[in-house]
Amino acid sequence: MKVSFKFDKDVGFISDDGKYDVKIKNSIVGNDQYHSPTELLMLAMGACSSDDVLNILKKMRKDVKNYRCEVTAEKRDTDPKMLKFGEIHYIFDGDVDQDSVKKAINLSLEKYCSVSLTVKNAGIPVSYCYTINGKDYR
Incomplete structure (x- = not known):
């Protein structure tokens, strides 16, 4: 690359x-x-993980009708102004269940998503939440 x-x-x-x-x-x-470089990192983390999650759910034969991802982060006040944390919010509409979504997200964040794993290996905590058909899960 x-x-x-x-x-x-x-x-x-x-x-x-x-x-x-x-x-x-x-x-x-x-x-x-x-976008700033840090915002691009946040977009990359969300896009990398979302690609994994959607592919895993497709392999599980789940029917995602609509999907959106929001990534929230906060920077430290002191130099270097690294991220304090990142949170990925996965938002699904369709025929998907909580267990399948949680499994797909965990596989992505713990095994497949190179960007979020790089961020976590830098000592920055990455958490997640998700919404399925308007119902929030934390």
Whole structure:
């Protein structure tokens, strides 16, 4: 794997590795219209785990009609301003049950999702909650 980006005085950073442009906020430009590197890490963690979870549920023959993921985190106040914690909220609509969802999430976060495992190995706790057809589980 390899990615690359260049500095743009109006944007911050823009990927230039031949794929679709990713625009990244930096401290010099401070353009709040783009994600910060930490927000991209949060998106990567949610997307990595969501891919696992949805694939596992598909193999279990569960019918997910709609899906959404929200990742919440907080940064430390002191440098380096690493994350204090991360929480992934998985939101499902469809023919899925609590046991299957919990099993899929645990497999992802404990075995398959390289991004969340990297974050956890850095000493940052990663927790989760989920909602199935409007009912919240913690």
